[in-house]
Amino acid sequence: MQTLIPSLRIIAILNRSPLHLHKNALNLRSLSSTSSDYNQSRGGLPRFFSETLPPSKGSVVRVEGDEFWHMTKVLRLNIDDRVQLFNGKGSLVEGRIGAIDRIGVEFEALENPKLVSPQTTQWHVFAAFGTLKGGRADWLVEKCTELGASSVTPLLTERSHSISANRVDRLQRVILASSKQCQRLHQMILEPPLEVVGLLPIVAQSxxxxxxxxxxxSVFSTLNxxxxxxxxxxxIGPEGDFTMKxxxxxxxxxxxxxxxxxxxLRVETATMALLSTLMLWSDSQEITPS
Known part of the structure; x- marks a missing residue:
């Protein structure tokens, strides 16, 4: 029995130490849970969308609606916390929360807005995803945003002939949330649904x-x-693919x-496979002057 007691004590200490470490980590985090700590863990200041940005340093704009809720209720930011606003068109401004009321916050610019040029890689996705169910269309659009597609157009075909207006509104929200998550300044464009006959002139001009x-x-053999x-x-065609015509x-x-x-492949899988391949191919190339 005497030889077992030290072993039992060691086991108890080993079993207990991760819990103590976890508690200590939580305590340290609670002591320093400022917005700057939140930002450092994610590579920058919290970023929010606003169609209107302050025109110059010291100017103030109001932020309301979903972005206000995210800012104050989800992230629990407060007066004097520093954040960024972007307009989805390449403009970005850093500032502080100057005031908070029941329906919005006042954002004060701490610098003049910066305008970032759009990326040179411009791939436009036409995918027949209107009839996808179970969040698959959301996933497709989200990943196109993250990968850097310039635009996404729901393609209407004989086997995917419609997309609801409610679905389009939802996809717009998905694009905004994904743009914020991946810190994309130029928001991907969700184009109106297009029939194959309307796609043909675009292909001819591309x-x-x-x-x-x-x-x-194989796409790799073709690119070479x-x-x-x-x-x-x-x-990308629909489930069941394009008709032969x-x-x-x-x-x-x-x-x-x-x-x-x-x-x-499923529609969303094929879209990701082809878009990823083309984005990586484009980004790795030295463009030959025309």
Whole structure:
């Protein structure tokens, strides 16, 4: 029995120490739970959307609605906490919360707004996701925003022929939330739904267009033989794929059919696979002058 007591004490200490460490960590966090600590853990000041930004240092604008709720109720920011506002068009300004009332806050600019140029990579997504269920369309749009797509257009086809107005409103909110999360200053554009016949002139005018198609040449093999570009169109069909006529029309308009592997992919999976490939390909290329 005497030889077991030290072992039992060691086991008890080992079992207890993570809990004590956790409590100590919580105590330290509670002592220093300022907005600056929150920001450092996420790489910058909390960022919020506002269509109107202060025109110059010292100017004040009000922030209300969902952004006010997120700022004060979710993050529990208070007077004098520093935050950023962006307008989704490349402008960003740092400031402080000057006042809080029942329905909004007053944001005071601590500097003049900065204007950031849009990224040079401009890929436009046309995907037939209008009939996707269970949050899959939300996921598609969210990831397109994070990956840097310039725009997303719901494509209307024979097998995905509609998208509800309520769905479009929801997707706009998804884009805004995702833009804030990934700190994207130029908000991705959600274009109005478009039928295949309306897509054909866009393909014809684009320098580079790709359409995902089963049994087509691998996208990597295709890219190896193409002139380097940082902009273009990518097209993904609906569940059940394009009809043969739709696919032929798109290819005849100028799109290149590309394969994404041996497996049948969902709409959102195919969109991510092709967009990720093209974004990485574009970003890794030195553009040859025209």
């Amino acid at each position: 320098k580079l267009s790709f359409v995902a198609a089963a049994e087509a040449t 033989s193409l002139r380097k570009e940082q902009a273009g169109v990518l097209i 739709e696919l032929n029309d798109i290819v005849e308009a100028g799109a290149t059919a590309v394969g994404l592997g041996p497996h049948r």
